[in-house]
Every structure is written in structure tokens, then in C-alpha cells.
Amino acid sequence: MSLADYKEDVETCFGASCGFCERKCPVYQILKKKTFTSRGRNRAILGIIEGKVKPSAALAEAYYQCMLCGCCERWCALPDTEIERELRKYLVEEGFEIEKHKKNVENVMKFGNPYGKEDLNKWREGIKFASLKETDTLFFAGCTMPLRQPETLRRAVELLGPEKLAVMDEEICCGSYVLRTGYEKEYNELSDRFIKYLKDNEIKKIITACPGCHTTISEKLEKHGLEIEVTHIIQEYVEMLEKHKLTVKKLLGKATYHDPCHLGRLEDLIDEPREILRQISDFREMENHGYDSNCCGAGGGVRAAYPELSMEIAKKRIEEAKATGAEILISSCPFCEEQFKTIGGIAVMDIIDAIWEAVK
Amino acid sequence: MYKRIFYPFKNPNPTQKYVIYYNYSVSNNAQFGGIYVYIDKLREKLGTEKVLTEDFERYVYGADWSPRTKDEIFPPDVVIVPKTTEDVAGAVTIAYEHGIPVTAGGGLTGMAGGAVPIHAGIYIDATSMNKIIEVDVRNQTVRAQGGATLQEINDSVKDHGLWLPNLPESKWVCTIGSEIACDNDSTFGMRYGKILNALLSVQIVTGTGDILELGHRKCHFTSSGYKLKDLLVGSEGTLGVITEATVKVEPIPDERRVEMIIFPSMGTAVSYLDRLLKAGLTVEGAHINCKRRLKFYTHAYRKKYGKDPEIPDWAGALLAIIFAGDKEVVDFERNYALGIAENMEGELVKEREIVEGWWISKHTLEFPPFKQKWPDSQREKKFGAVDPGIPMGRLEEFYDVFVKTAEKHNLQILGMNAYLEHPNSIGFSLSCALFVDYHDQDEVNRYRKYFEDMAKAAVDFEGTMSTYMSDTDLKVPYFEYEHGKSTEYMKKVKELFDPKGIMNPGKKFKYRGGGK
Numbered sequence: 001m002s003l004a005d006y007k008e009d010v011e012t013c014f015g016a017s018c019g020f021c022e023r024k025c026p027v028y029q030i031l032k033k034k035t036f037t038s039r040g041r042n043r044a045i046l047g048i049i050e051g052k053v054k055p056s057a058a059l060a061e062a063y064y065q066c067m068l069c070g071c072c073e074r075w076c077a078l079p080d081t082e083i084e085r086e087l088r089k090y091l092v093e094e095g096f097e098i099e100k101h102k103k104n105v106e107n108v109m110k111f112g113n114p115y116g117k118e119d120l121n122k123w124r125e126g127i128k129f130a131s132l133k134e135t136d137t138l139f140f141a142g143c144t145m146p147l148r149q150p151e152t153l154r155r156a157v158e159l160l161g162p163e164k165l166a167v168m169d170e171e172i173c174c175g176s177y178v179l180r181t182g183y184e185k186e187y188n189e190l191s192d193r194f195i196k197y198l199k200d201n202e203i204k205k206i207i208t209a210c211p212g213c214h215t216t217i218s219e220k221l222e223k224h225g226l227e228i229e230v231t232h233i234i235q236e237y238v239e240m241l242e243k244h245k246l247t248v249k250k251l252l253g254k255a256t257y258h259d260p261c262h263l264g265r266l267e268d269l270i271d272e273p274r275e276i277l278r279q280i281s282d283f284r285e286m287e288n289h290g291y292d293s294n295c296c297g298a299g300g301g302v303r304a305a306y307p308e309l310s311m312e313i314a315k316k317r318i319e320e321a322k323a324t325g326a327e328i329l330i331s332s333c334p335f336c337e338e339q340f341k342t343i344g345g346i347a348v349m350d351i352i353d354a355i356w357e358a359v360k
Numbered sequence: 361m362y363k364r365i366f367y368p369f370k371n372p373n374p375t376q377k378y379v380i381y382y383n384y385s386v387s388n389n390a391q392f393g394g395i396y397v398y399i400d401k402l403r404e405k406l407g408t409e410k411v412l413t414e415d416f417e418r419y420v421y422g423a424d425w426s427p428r429t430k431d432e433i434f435p436p437d438v439v440i441v442p443k444t445t446e447d448v449a450g451a452v453t454i455a456y457e458h459g460i461p462v463t464a465g466g467g468l469t470g471m472a473g474g475a476v477p478i479h480a481g482i483y484i485d486a487t488s489m490n491k492i493i494e495v496d497v498r499n500q501t502v503r504a505q506g507g508a509t510l511q512e513i514n515d516s517v518k519d520h521g522l523w524l525p526n527l528p529e530s531k532w533v534c535t536i537g538s539e540i541a542c543d544n545d546s547t548f549g550m551r552y553g554k555i556l557n558a559l560l561s562v563q564i565v566t567g568t569g570d571i572l573e574l575g576h577r578k579c580h581f582t583s584s585g586y587k588l589k590d591l592l593v594g595s596e597g598t599l600g601v602i603t604e605a606t607v608k609v610e611p612i613p614d615e616r617r618v619e620m621i622i623f624p625s626m627g628t629a630v631s632y633l634d635r636l637l638k639a640g641l642t643v644e645g646a647h648i649n650c651k652r653r654l655k656f657y658t659h660a661y662r663k664k665y666g667k668d669p670e671i672p673d674w675a676g677a678l679l680a681i682i683f684a685g686d687k688e689v690v691d692f693e694r695n696y697a698l699g700i701a702e703n704m705e706g707e708l709v710k711e712r713e714i715v716e717g718w719w720i721s722k723h724t725l726e727f728p729p730f731k732q733k734w735p736d737s738q739r740e741k742k743f744g745a746v747d748p749g750i751p752m753g754r755l756e757e758f759y760d761v762f763v764k765t766a767e768k769h770n771l772q773i774l775g776m777n778a779y780l781e782h783p784n785s786i787g788f789s790l791s792c793a794l795f796v797d798y799h800d801q802d803e804v805n806r807y808r809k810y811f812e813d814m815a816k817a818a819v820d821f822e823g824t825m826s827t828y829m830s831d832t833d834l835k836v837p838y839f840e841y842e843h844g845k846s847t848e849y850m851k852k853v854k855e856l857f858d859p860k861g862i863m864n865p866g867k868k869f870k871y872r873g874g875g876k
Contacts, residue, residue: 018734019533032488077736
């Protein structure tokens with residue numbers, strides 16, 4: 001694919017020019033410049049395709065300030081986030097890279113995670129997983145939970161039963177960060193390794209713990225035509241509750257749920273977490289939830305490259321959560337939770353920990 | 361590497377050159393003989409972060425929703441994103457000093473290019489001024505900055521049980537300043553009228569940079585002085601930039617019922633509405649769709665069922681009618697109205713999906729995720745309309761003119777809609793719409809010729825060229841066809857507010873040029 005492949009879409013955006021993408025765009029609502037909206041971005045891409053706009057450092061700076069959260073796309077019928085990803089790919093190819101992204105991508109390629117850490121498997125210590133000869137179900141932990149929420153991850157696996165799950169000896173990064181910051185060559189390299197591993201080991205099912213990994217793995221399997229089931233850990237818990245393999249009590253107080261963009265709006269996993277939370281807490285909704293959920297501000301490399309903007313967006317989401325009267329803000333994404341914990345003002349909990357508390 | 365290039369667009373005003381300005385800086389300004397010194401002054405006055413000069417930034421602001429090809433995008437030389445009235449006044453003062461064109465815009469969803477900066481210069485993105493300044497619940501008024509969207513105004517008062525009912529379909533992005541400046545229409549016009557009915561006071565920055573408050577504070581009307589505030593409605597920013605406005609808001613009705621009634625002709629639907637008014641009913645909104653037009657408003661229905669809704673062959677018009685208030689009153693008014701309809705050849709549309717599909721499209725905008733109507737229905741051709749007003753008794757006749765004019769220019773008809781926009785009387789705002797292939801310059805040009813023919817026909821029908829888009833640059837060549845000698849008086853009014861003719865030049869009247 002190239003930017004020119006989206007010519008019809010960006011021309012349609014120019015023709016329709018409805019601007020509905022502006023209303024909920026978390027970045028536009030803070031920065032208030034039309035260049036930051038999907039309409040603005042699509043218009044600029046039209047200009048690039050037509051040779052009337054030249055790529056520049058300023059253009060790259062502007063268009064990397066997007067979390068790829070899909071808030072615009074929810075109110076559109078064009079593949080806005082896909083177009084933005086293509087723009088980033090083009091910018092990288094043209095040499096307009098964001099230094100922080102470049103460094104993190106180098107880390108991914110060297111260490112398997114953007115943080116440049118080497119102890120990704122430490123969380124597994126003492127857990128006895130099944131071997132790939134015993135199961136064809138792979139548990140994929142990702143990189144952020146092992147480093148930032150190792151105890152939550154241990155609980156996740158304990159609830160599922162580690163004896164039914166295999167893990168990669170050294171996880172091959174799903175490439176979410178690399179994909180979303182425009183590094184196609186590196187992403188394809190990671191994907192090829194990932195796909196080869198799945199084929200070589202005849203994996204039939206992958207359970208993910210991180211929403212970003214979930215969408216990225218699903219996307220790459222579809223692209224490669226692999227019929228491997230991918231579930232998020234929440235789906236597993238819902239099934240366990242339905243089959244009474246897991247019993248919970250309403251032990252938590254007033255709680256609300258933040259839909260991670262990659263799980264809710266982009267993967268349609270909206271009802272499942274609520275099914276759980278209604279059983280274990282005094283649950284209440286934020287004004288913007290489900291498809292209309294506001295982003296936490298972490299995605300698309302924004303937290304790494306534009307921390308102030310990222311925090312501003314997170315603050316607004318915290319205010320929404322507090323307005324419900326909730327005492328606990330529950331989510332299911334390590335990035336979202338990290339954002340909210342940094343801002344503070346409300347207790348933040350992963351849904352895995354919430355379930356752990358409820359079955360305790 | 362700095363360079364100056366000239367835009368390859370057709371220049372409607374040969375005295376002005378379109379300039380793309382790459383990587384503007386003080387150093388390259390010197391190379392250009394200092395003609396962009398005003399941009400330095402803007403930066404100095406407003407701060408660098410409020411002054412945008414990159415080509416991609418300016419390109420974004422070069423077009424609105426109107427039918428145009430991509431070769432007709434007109435980027436301004438510089439975009440400013442002000443936060444306060446003082447920022448706007450500062451920018452306009454600099455523009456006045458240097459004779460630079462100033463075009464202010466909001467959501468850029470205009471249907472005829474009203475906020476497109478066709479003579480370049482400074483573009484003011486008013487959406488950066490979106491503060492709600494005061495909500496006065498006791499007096500039911502809201503004071504907002506000009507860049508607040510109609511939705512943002514409504515969000516600010518909904519918890520008080522109030523709303524601003526002057527709402528076009530673009531309400532999510534249409535700003536209060538734009539609503540006033542282009543004199544937009546509203547879904548609920550038959551009860552609440554157009555924005556002038558709600559507008560109490562307005563603050564503007566004139567073409568010299570003066571800050572003026574026009575209106576009657578929080579009072580609904582006045583008989584003191586000239587009504588200068590009213591001049592702002594439909595002025596398209598040619599008199600000044602609207603920086604703040606006070607509007608009255610209304611109690612939110614508890615209950616609303618939307619119905620559709622089929623009539624054999626548009627004329628019968630008009631007679632029916634007249635009969636309802638005679639009966640003493642209060643109609644919140646009424647829209648007479650010709651049969652073809654309904655298809656455009658049933659996008660949700662088509663998406664769901666994969667087919668167009670079935671309308672009987674005898675149908676000539678579909679009246680969408682809205683009742684709102686207390687439940688008992690709404691039920692009574694609805695039943696009474698339907699009883700009258702039966703005696704006037706009207707047949708209620710019983711398939712609620714048709715009615716609800718129309719209502720989603722017209723007002724709630726609750727499209728299924730990722731399937732919003734506008735981009736989805738505009739891939740090949742887009743909506744293009746002309747907005748004449750005609751007297752109430754001549755709708756049928758004018759419909760024939762619409763069809764014949766569209767056929768004369770070989771354009772695909774989308775349909776006609778008569779919006780009832782005057783409180784408690786039959787006052788039309790017509791939308792005579794086509795599908796326009798915006799990839800084809802010849803078709804866009806034919807659309808503009810159709811636009812001219814229809815505008816002139818409306819005047820011939822003892823009507824008016826425009827009812828919700830204003831004049832823009834399209835009606836400039838035949839402005840006098842409607843206004844005759846009064847055109848000169850209007851020009852003098854503009855000169856009073858805008859002595860150098862720099863405010864949204866080329867709209868309503870020809871740009872006098874000069875300046876930079």
C-alpha cells in the first residue's frame with residue numbers, strides 16, 4: 001500500500017467535508033487546530049498526492065500527535081486510522097522521523113520491547129506452563145505488562161490455569177508500536193518471525209493480555225490468511241464465569257470502566273468487561289463509553305513523543321471517571337492504567353486484579 | 361531552501377496573486393521585499409503558536425463543503441488561531457494597516473464557499489475561541505465565544521433543561537459565529553425560526569479592528585436605535601468577525617413525536633400545514649420532501665435493508681412533521697393533525713424505520729459506528745444545492761422550474777425540500793439539490809450555472825436568491841438582479857464597518873483589491 005492507494009478516500013473526505021471527526025477527537029479538542037483532525041490530515045494527504053503540499057518536519061510533528069484511537073472513525077465511514085498509519089509510513093520513508101520513536105523502534109528490534117529491557121521473562125518465575133507438545137494454545141503476555149504489572153500478569157495466568165497454556169521462550173514482539181509509528185520494514189520483519197513461529201509450532205489459539213497486542217496479532221493473522229483464534233483474556237474470563245469455572249462476589253465498591261480503544265472501539269469487546277464488572281462491583285458508566293469512549297492519551301506513540309499532550313488527555317478522562325461518583329477506575333490495558341496512575345485522583349485497577357479480588 | 365511559487369489555480373481576481381508560502385521566516389521575507397512583514401507583526405502580537413504558515417496548515421483551510429474540484433482549494437497566506445477577542449482585534453488591526461484580506465471561518469461546512477479565503481490573506485480559525493462565557497439560567501440566555509459549536513452551547517445548558525433549538529444538520533461543527541454569519545437554517549424552524557429569533561447581542565471586530573457590541577443585552581427586542589445587530593445575520597463576515605454572541609435558549613420539551621405523511625402533491629402538503637396553523641396547533645418542525653429527496657435521507661434505512669423505502673406511486677410529497685411538548689399535548693396535537701390529514705388526502709407513513717431513518721439523518725445523527733452518512737454517500741458525487749425562497753403559493757410551479765433547470769444543465773436531480781423556517785407561518789427555505797461530480801470541472805461549472813439560473817428564477821417568482829447559504833462569491837455577478845439600487849446602499853454599509861474592504865473580500869461584492 002502507499003498513500004496514493006487512499007486517493008479515493010481522501011478525495012471523498014474532501015468532497016464530504018462534514019467535520020464530524022472534530023467533535024470527539026481528543027487531540028483537536030485540546031489543540032483546536034483543524035490540521036489535527038482527520039479531515040485536516042486527509043486534506044493534507046490530498047495535497048501531498050496532488051503535489052501541492054510537501055512533507056516537512058512540521059507536518060510530521062503535527063501528524064504524530066494522534067493516538068490512532070479511532071474516535072474520528074467512529075463518526076466517519078472512511079478508514080481514517082489506517083490512512084494515518086499510511087501517512088506515518090510515508091513520513092518515515094521520506095526521512096521525517098520522531099527521534100523518540102526511532103529510539104524505541106531500535107529497542108524493539110534489539111530487545112523485543114520499546115523500553116530496551118532484557119528481563120521480560122522475570123514475571124514467569126515459578127509458574128509452570130505447559131509445553132508446546134502438551135497444548136496448542138499460546139499465552140501472549142506482550143512487553144508492557146511483564147515490566148509494569150508483573151503481579152497482575154501472574155494473577156491472570158493463575159486464574160486461567162497455566163498448565164493449559166504455552167508461552168514463547170522469548171516472546172517475539174507483536175510489533176504494535178513499530179506498526180503505529182510508521183516503520184513498515186521493521187514491522188514486516190517482526191511479523192515474518194512471528195508467523196513462522198506460529199506455523200512451526202502449529203498454534204491453534206492465542207490468548208492476549210494487552211489490547212494493543214490483540215489488535216496487532218489479529219490484523220497480521222488476517223493479512224497472512226492464518227486461521228488461528230485470538231482472544232483477549234477478558235473473553236476467557238467471561239466464558240469461565242458462564243460455565244461456572246470461576247465464581248465471583250460483589251466485593252468492590254463504586255467502579256467505572258475505561259474502554260481501551262484497541263479493545264472497545266476497534267475490536268468490539270464492549271459488553272464482556274461489563275458483564276464481569278456488574279457481577280463484582282457497584283458499576284456505573286462514564287458519559288463517553290463503548291464505541292464513544294474517550295482515549296487515555298497514550299496510544300500511537302503520543303505518550304513517548306508528546307507527554308504533555310498525552311497527560312492533558314488523560315486528565316480529561318480521569319475527570320469523566322470521577323464525575324460518575326466512582327471510587328475505582330478499572331481498565332484492561334497497561335498503557336491506559338499507567339496514564340491514569342500518573343495523573344492520580346482516583347484508584348486505578350486492572351480488570352484482572354478486580355476479578356482476583358472478587359474470587360479471593 | 362525557501363521559495364515562493366504561484367498557485368496554479370484560476371485566479372478570479374487578476375489584481376491579486378495567489379501565493380504559496382513555504383517555510384516562512386523573517387529571512388525569506390526580506391527576499392520578497394518585505395511584503396509579508398504583516399506575518400511577523402501577527403507573530404509578535406499573538407505569539408508564534410497562534411500563527412500558522414506551513415503549507416499543509418494553510419491547505420486545510422482552503423475549502424469548505426461546497427461543490428468544487430480539488431483544483432479549487434484556496435489556501436490563505438496565513439492562518440491564525442486566536443483565543444480572545446483581543447487576539448482577533450490585534451490581527452485585524454494589522455490587516456487594516458497593511459490592507460490584507462481577512463476571512464474568518466468556523467466548522468467549514470458551508471455549502472457555497474462563504475468562508476473560503478478566495479483572496480488569500482489571513483484566515484481566522486474561530487473554532488479556537490469556543491468558551492462558554494455565561495449561562496444565565498434565570499434569564500434563559502447563553503453568552504459564548506463565536507467559535508463555540510451549537511452542540512457545545514447545547515451541552516452547556518442541557519443540565520438546566522434548556523436548549524438552543526436553532527440547529528442545522530451540521531450542529532456538531534457549525535459554530536455560533538458561522539450560524540449568524542451565514543444565516544443558517546434549522547430543523548425546528550417552524551416553532552423557533554432562524555437564528556435571528558434567538559440572537560440578543562453580538563460582539564464583533566470591525567474591519568478597522570474596533571470592538572463593538574451590537575444588540576439589546578438580554579432583552580428579546582428593542583425599539584431603540586438602528587438594529588445594527590440584525591445586519592450581522594447573513595453578513596458572511598464582510599462587516600466584521602463575530603467574536604462573542606448572546607442567544608436566548610428555550611426549555612427542552614419533555615416529549616417529541618416525529619411523523620411522516622404522504623400527500624399527492626407538494627401543494628397539498630402546504631395547504632395541510634396552513635390548515636394546522638388555522639386549527640391553532642403548534643408545529644415544532646415541518647419539512648416537505650419531494651419524493652426523490654427522501655432517498656437521500658434514508659441512508660440508514662438503505663444500509664439496514666439494502667433497498668430504498670417503498671413509497672406509493674401516487675405520492676408527490678412526504679411531509680415530515682414534528683410535535684413537541686408535554687406528552688398529553690403532543691398526543692392531542694398529533695392525533696388532531698392526523699385527523700385533518702385524512703380529510704386532505706394525506707396518508708400516514710406506518711413503517712417507522714423510514715421515519716426514524718430520516719430523523720437520524722436530520723437530527724440525532726446516531727449513525728451506526730463507522731457508517732456515518734456523509735462520507736459514505738459522497739464517494740462519487742456530492743450533494744450540491746441552491747437555496748432560494750419563494751412565496752408560499754408557488755411551490756408546485758417552482759418545483760417544475762427546478763426539474764427543468766437541472767435537466768437543462770444535464771445534472772442528476774437529488775430532490776427538493778421545503779424547510780418551514782418562520783415561526784408559526786408558512787415561510788419556506790428551499791433546498792433544490794443535485795448530485796454533483798466534484799471530480800469533473802465541467803460538471804461543477806454546470807452546477808454553478810444551474811445555481812445562477814435557479815437564483816434568478818426565485819427572484820422572478822417574487823422571492824429571494826438565498827435563504828440559508830447567503831451570497832458568497834457565487835452570487836456576486838448577479839447580486840443586483842435581486843437588490844437593484846439598494847446594492848449601493850449595502851456597499852456603503854460595508855464601507856462603514858470595513859473601510860478598506862478587507863473583510864471576507866469577494867463575498868457579496870467584488871473585491872476592490874489593493875493592500876499588500
